[in-house]
Amino acid sequence: MEGGIHIPTNILYMDGVTVSFDGFKALNALSLVVAPGELRAIIGPNGAGKTTMMDVITGKLRPDTGEVFFRDSIDLTQYDEAEIANLGIGRKFQKPTVIESLRVEENLYLAMAGDRRVFSTLFARQTPQQKQRITEILDLVGLAEKTVDLAGSLSHGQKQWLEIGMLIIQEPELLLVDEPAAGMTDHETELTARLLRDISGERSVVVVEHDMEFIKALDCHVTVLHEGHQLAEGSLARVQEDERVIEVYLGR
Amino acid sequence: MSFASERNYLQDRGGAWLIALVTLTIVVVPILNLAVPPESPLHISTYTVSLLGKYLCFALLALAVDLIWGYAGILSLGHGAFFALGGYAMGMYMMRQIGDRGVYGHPELPDFMVFLNWTELPWYWYGFDSFPFALLMVLLAPGVLAFVFGWLAFRSRVTGVYFSIITQALTYAMMLAFFRNDMGFGGNNGLTDFKDILGFSLQSDGTKNALFIGSGIALIAGYLLCRYVVDSKLGRVLISVRDAESRTRFIGYRVEHYKLFVFVLSAMMAGVAGAFYVPQVGIINPGEFAPIVSIEIIIWVAVGGRGFLYGAVIGAILVNYGKTFFTGAFPEIWLFMLGGLFVVSTLFLPRGVVGLFHSLKKSLAEGRLKQEDEQTPMAEEKA
Numbered sequence: 001m002e003g004g005i006h007i008p009t010n011i012l013y014m015d016g017v018t019v020s021f022d023g024f025k026a027l028n029a030l031s032l033v034v035a036p037g038e039l040r041a042i043i044g045p046n047g048a049g050k051t052t053m054m055d056v057i058t059g060k061l062r063p064d065t066g067e068v069f070f071r072d073s074i075d076l077t078q079y080d081e082a083e084i085a086n087l088g089i090g091r092k093f094q095k096p097t098v099i100e101s102l103r104v105e106e107n108l109y110l111a112m113a114g115d116r117r118v119f120s121t122l123f124a125r126q127t128p129q130q131k132q133r134i135t136e137i138l139d140l141v142g143l144a145e146k147t148v149d150l151a152g153s154l155s156h157g158q159k160q161w162l163e164i165g166m167l168i169i170q171e172p173e174l175l176l177v178d179e180p181a182a183g184m185t186d187h188e189t190e191l192t193a194r195l196l197r198d199i200s201g202e203r204s205v206v207v208v209e210h211d212m213e214f215i216k217a218l219d220c221h222v223t224v225l226h227e228g229h230q231l232a233e234g235s236l237a238r239v240q241e242d243e244r245v246i247e248v249y250l251g252r
Numbered sequence: 253m254s255f256a257s258e259r260n261y262l263q264d265r266g267g268a269w270l271i272a273l274v275t276l277t278i279v280v281v282p283i284l285n286l287a288v289p290p291e292s293p294l295h296i297s298t299y300t301v302s303l304l305g306k307y308l309c310f311a312l313l314a315l316a317v318d319l320i321w322g323y324a325g326i327l328s329l330g331h332g333a334f335f336a337l338g339g340y341a342m343g344m345y346m347m348r349q350i351g352d353r354g355v356y357g358h359p360e361l362p363d364f365m366v367f368l369n370w371t372e373l374p375w376y377w378y379g380f381d382s383f384p385f386a387l388l389m390v391l392l393a394p395g396v397l398a399f400v401f402g403w404l405a406f407r408s409r410v411t412g413v414y415f416s417i418i419t420q421a422l423t424y425a426m427m428l429a430f431f432r433n434d435m436g437f438g439g440n441n442g443l444t445d446f447k448d449i450l451g452f453s454l455q456s457d458g459t460k461n462a463l464f465i466g467s468g469i470a471l472i473a474g475y476l477l478c479r480y481v482v483d484s485k486l487g488r489v490l491i492s493v494r495d496a497e498s499r500t501r502f503i504g505y506r507v508e509h510y511k512l513f514v515f516v517l518s519a520m521m522a523g524v525a526g527a528f529y530v531p532q533v534g535i536i537n538p539g540e541f542a543p544i545v546s547i548e549i550i551i552w553v554a555v556g557g558r559g560f561l562y563g564a565v566i567g568a569i570l571v572n573y574g575k576t577f578f579t580g581a582f583p584e585i586w587l588f589m590l591g592g593l594f595v596v597s598t599l600f601l602p603r604g605v606v607g608l609f610h611s612l613k614k615s616l617a618e619g620r621l622k623q624e625d626e627q628t629p630m631a632e633e634k635a
Contacts, residue, residue, distance in 0.1 A: 058502060085504030097499045099492045106488055116504050118513045124485040170503065 008071040011036045011174050011204040012057065017066030018228075019052055026052040027063070028228035034174070039200035041215045041236075042208045044225035045248060050208045051094065053225070054176050058091050059084040070174070086116060090172035094179045094208075096159035100152030104143055104162055107151050108134045111166035133169065141165040141195070157188045164192070168199060175205045181214040193217035224248075266562040266606065267479055271472055277304070278468035282461040298457050302532045303576065305464035307569050309529040312471045314552045314568035315561060316521035319478050321550070322559030323487060324514050325494030327412075329546050330419030331522050333426045334394035336540035338523025339530040340430075341393050343443035344377060345386035346454075346531065350447050363445070364438045374436045383450060390527040391520045398519030399512065406508035406515075411497070420543050427541030442537025449531050460532070467528040471565070474521050478561050481517070490514060551594045557604025566605060 012034040019027040027049045034040050042050055055061040056068060059081045068076040076084060085091075098107050112130060115121070138144045141161040146154060151162060160180055167175050177196065181189040193214055196205055200220075209215055215222060215236055222239045224231040232242045239245055281304060284296040313335050320326040352359040356366040360373055379385040401422060405415055433439035452459040481487055492500045493507050501507050530536045539545070548571075556567020571593070578586045601608055 060498075081498075081501035082504050082506045085502055091502045093499070097496050099488075099495050099499070101491055101495055102488055109485070110488055110492055110505075111503050116506065118486065118506075118509050121489055121505075121510075122481070122484050122486040122513075126485075166503070 007036055008073075010034065010072055011038070011070065012206070013067070013069040013072065014053075014057075015067045017053075017056060017063045017068060019049075019056060019061055019063050025228050027056065027066075029066070030225070030229050032223060032230065034204050034206060036173075036204055037201050039197060039205045039218060039220040040207070041218050041220055041222045042206060042225060043210070043212075043215060043222060044231070047227075048225040049228040050225055051178065052228075054091060054178060054208070057084075057176060058089060082116070085170070085172075088171075088173040089176065090167040090170045090174070091176045092160075092163050092167050092178055092180065094182065096156065096163050098151040098154070098159050098162050098166070100150065102151055103148050104151050104154070105134055105138070105147045107162060107166055108137055108169050112169045113171040137165045137169045140168070142191075156183045157185065160184065160188075160192070161195075164195065173203050175199070175203060177205060177207045179209055180207065181209060181211045186213075189214050190217060264479065266560060267475065270475060270562040270565055274308070274468050274472055278465045282465060285461060286457060298460055301457075301464050302460055305460070305467045305532045306529060307572050308464070308467035308471050309525045309532070310549075310552065310572050311565040311568040312467070312474045312525035312528070313522050313549060314556065314564035315471070315474050315478055316518040316525065317549050318553050318558060318561055318564035319481065319521070320514055320518045321553060322561070322564070323482050323494060324490040324511060325497075326511060326515060327416045327550070328419045328515075328518075329416045329543070329550065330421075330423035331518070331549055332543075332546035333419075333423040333541055334398060334519040334522035335526040335529070336426070336430075336536065336538075337393040337397065338390045338526030339536040339540060340437060340443065340526075341380075341386055341389040341523070342527035342530045343446070343536040344380040344389075344437075345383060346446040346449055347443050348377070348381040349449065350445065353447055354445070362438070362443070364433075364441065365436070368433060370436075377436070387527075390523050394519040394523035394526075395516050398516045402512045402515040403508075406511045409508070420546070423541050423546050424543050427538050427543075430538035430541060438537070440538060442535055442539075443530075444535040444537075446531065446534060454531055454534065463528065463532050467532070470524055470528055474524070475561060475565070477517075477521075481514070482561065486510065486513075548590070551590060551597075553604075555593060555597045555601075555604055557601075557606030557608075559603070560606045563604050563606035570605070 010033050012032065014030060014032045017027050017030045018025060030049065030053060032053070042053075044050055052061065056063050057076060059076065059079050062077055070076050070087060070089065074087060079087065099110070102110070109126060109130070112133065115124075135144070138147055141164055143154075143158060143162060143165065146158065151159065154162060160183075164177070164180065167177070180192050180196070184192060189211065194217075196207060196218060199205060207218060221234065222236050223233045224239055224242075224245050226248050231248060232239050232245050281296055281301060284294055285298060285301050288295045313331065317328065317331050320328060347362045350362065354363040354366070356363055358366050361370060365373070380389070405418060410418065429435055430437050430442075431440050437443065446454050448454055449459065452462070454460075482490070489500065489505055489510055492503075492505070493510060497507055526536075526540075552568040552571045553564045554567070555571055556565065557563030571590075574589070575586060578589060597604060603610070
C-alpha cells in the first residue's frame with residue numbers, strides 16, 4: 001500500500017453504479033461519497049439495495065456500469081474479495097458470522113492484520129505483541145472473559161461484538177457494518193453505537209441500519225436509499241422532514 | 253507463545269495413543285512373525301503381516317482424506333485416483349526391476365509390452381529404473397494432478413457436491429484411460445509379477461516385515477504432518493474456510509490458495525499410501541480408480557469420525573477389518589453392510605465412533621460443571 005502521510009480526499013467514491021439481476025435493478029445509478037474518518041449511516045426500506053451496495057464495494061459483485069474508487073485512485077471493480085480486504089476494507093455481515101468452532105481469541109488472531117500468504121500462515125507464531133493486541137480488542141468489545149470460549153457458544157449480541165472486534169483488529173481504513181444492532185437489547189444497542197462512534201475518526205465507518213433509535217445514537221450524516229438510488233442525504237432531522245423520504249416510508 | 257499449538261499438543265491424547273499403538277504394533281508384530289516359531293500360538297503369519305500392512309496404508313489414505321474433508325470441508329470422492337497413481341509409480345519401478353526375468357525374458361520391456369509387440373520403452377517409463385526417481389514420482393504424479401485439477405476447480409469456486417461430483421468424474425476418467433492397453437500401463441491386468449524392491453525379494457518374510465514397518469512409519473509421519481498443519485495458524489484458516497468460506501475471503505485470505513495447498517498435500521499423502529500398498533499386495537490395476545473405491549474411503553472416515561485425524565485411522569482399520577472378516581464369512585452381504593454402515597453413521601453418529609466417545613465424555617464432564625455453574629452465575633460483560 002501507499003505511504004501513510006497521503007490523506008485521500010474521499011475514502012470511498014461511487015458514481016453511477018448500476019447492478020441488475022435479470023432486469024431488476026438492485027442498484028440504479030447509485031452515487032455515494034464517504035470522507036476519511038467519517039461515520040455514515042445508510043437507511044432504506046427492504047430491497048433498497050443496501051446489501052447489494054456492500055457486495056459491490058467488497059468485490060462480491062461486479063457492477064454493470066459505474067465507478068467505485070477507494071482512496072481516490074484504487075478502482076475496486078478490478079479486485080476480488082480477499083484483495084479488497086487486504087487493501088483496507090472490512091465488512092461485518094447482517095447475520096453475525098464468526099467462526100463458530102474456533103475460540104474467541106482465535107477468531108481475532110485470524111482477523112488480525114498481517115501476512116495472509118499460505119506458507120507464512122503455515123509457519124506463523126503468535127508474538128507477545130499480537131497477544132497483547134488481541135487482549136486490548138477483547139477488552140474494547142467486552143469479551144475479555146470469553147477469551148477461550150468457542151465463538152459458537154456466544155450470545156447473539158456477543159457474536160455481533162466479536163465480529164466488530166474482528167473488523168477493528170483487521171485495521172481497515174473503511175468499515176462496512178451491516179445492521180449491527182439487529183437482535184440486540186436496548187442497552188447493547190447503545191453500547192454498540194458508542195463503540196462505532198469511538199472507532200470512527202481514525203477510520204471511516206459506514207453503517208447500514210433499520211433501527212431509528214440506533215441511527216439517532218450514532219449522531220451522524222444519513223443517506224437514504226430507495227430502489228437502488230440515493231433519495232436524500234443530510235442530518236437525521238433533515239432527512240426525516242424530507243417529503244420523499246416520508247412518502248417512501250409511510251407509503252409502504 | 254502460540255496458544256494454537258500449545259492447546260493441541262497437550263490435548264492430543266488420541267494422537268499420542270495412536271502413535272504409541274502403531275509403534276508398538278510395528279515392533280511386536282515382526283518379532284512375533286520372525287522370532288516366534290510357527291508352532292507357537294503367539295506366532296503371526298506372514299499373510300497377517302501383509303494384511304496389517306495393507307490396513308496401515310488404508311489408514312494413511314483415510315488420514316489424507318480427513319485432512320481435506322474434516323478440516324477444510326473439501327469432500328473428494330476421487331481420492332482413490334491419487335492413491336492409485338502413487339501405486340502405479342511404485343509399480344513401474346518394480347516392473348523395471350524385473351529386468352530379463354520376465355516370461356519373455358526381454359532385458360528392458362515389461363512382459364505386457366512385449367505381448368503388445370512394442371519394441372521400445374515409452375518415454376514416460378524412462379527413469380523408473382531408479383528408486384529415487386520413482387519415489388519422486390510417487391509424490392509428483394498425484395501432486396501435479398491435484399494441483400492442476402484443484403487450481404481449475406477452486407479458482408472457479410466449485411464447492412460442495414459439485415466438487416465431489418467432478419472428483420468422481422476424474423477418477424472414473426482415469427480408470428477408463430488406464431484400462432486401455434495403449435496407455436502403456438498394462439491395461440486391465442495392471443502391473444504385477446513383481447520380483448523385488450531395492451534388490452530384496454518381495455517373497456521373503458524379511459522384506460514383507462520391512463514394508464509393514466515402513467507403512468507404520470509412514471502413517472506416524474503422516475499423522476504428525478497433518479497434526480502440525482491443523483494446529484498451525486493455517487489450520488485455523490482451513491476451519492474458517494470449512495465453516496464460513498465467504499467470511500474468510502472478507503477477512504482477506506485467498507481461500508483458493510489455501511484449498512489448493514491442502515488438497516495437493518493430501519493427494520501426495522494418498523500417493524505415498526499407494527506406494528506402500530502395491531508391493532504388499534503385489535498388484536496394481538485400474539480397479540483402484542473405480543469410483544466405489546473412493547467412496548469407501550469416505551465411509552472409513554465417516555465411521556471413524558471426521559475432523560479428529562486419529563478418527564480416520566480408527567475408521568479405516570475398523571471398516572477394513574470388518575471387510576476382511578465379512579467378505580470371508582458372508583461375502584454376499586458385505587456391500588449391504590457397507591451401505592448400512594454409511595447410513596447408520598450419517599444418521600446416528602455424525603461425528604463417528606470418536607465423536608460418540610467425545611460427546612459421552614463431555615456430557616459427563618458438563619454434568620459436573622453445571623452444578624458448579626448454578627452456584628456462580630455468569631458475569632455480565634462490560635463494554
